[in-house]
Amino acid sequence: MASLISCPHCGTRPKEEFSIKGDATRMRPSPQAPAEVWHKFVFIRDNPKGRHKEFWHHVLGCRRWLVVERDTLTHEVYGVTDAQQALKAGEAVE
């Protein structure tokens, strides 16, 4: 239990309590969008090295969606916000 995430609701917890959903910076296409757009959204994903924003679900804690900004290489965590607040502030899309 080495990697720690500071949940804004629960405090510092190990990564085992979370489930990672993925990129928090991609805009979800509209349901009517053509198949190519959806294909791109679902399957064509970058695998960034370095600072990145991701959705994390605190499954075994408060069960809230969080936006975690971290370094994918060193796992240095820069910030954790509730996804709802991040969406309101325009820091995450989807």
Add this chain to the structure above:
Amino acid sequence: MNGPFMLRHALDGAVSANPARGVNHVEILADPLVISISARPATVARVKERLAGEEGLRFSGPAEWLVVAPRHDAIRVKSLTEAMGADALVADQSGGRVVLRLSGPAARAILAKLTPLDLHPDVFGEGQSANAFFGHVGVNLARLEGDVFELVLMRSFALFAFEELLEMGLEFGLTAGFAT
């Protein structure tokens, strides 16, 4: 042990009928009350205010609480539902949860092997509660007093978690039995 599934406790048959009671003991509540209360985003503050001072209140999330008591009480479910009105969803979860009470001088040492929560009294004091990782499942853990902890588990995970707890308590002579 016999009878319809719904009326059976999830841990029936997991402990001896006449258990010995050591200093470190885990008590299974036979018929506890577990109510879950979820507020709507717009009513969180109001619900929080109304719940302040409620006995057996446990924190479960930023807009979610549990109310736990040793005995099931349908009247309390009804009165809480009425008190919350349209501000929060009140659901009787008693049948879906198992409540354990772990007590004894080694309680903290046993829990430390199962959960990442910092249980030092300065950090996790009396009356405090949290949802956390426990073995491989989720638990709502509360400190009732000094060495007494309460665990609220999902019914279907209860046997696994209970057996895990007993194993971790082996070195401390942990005993277990239904509350009398």
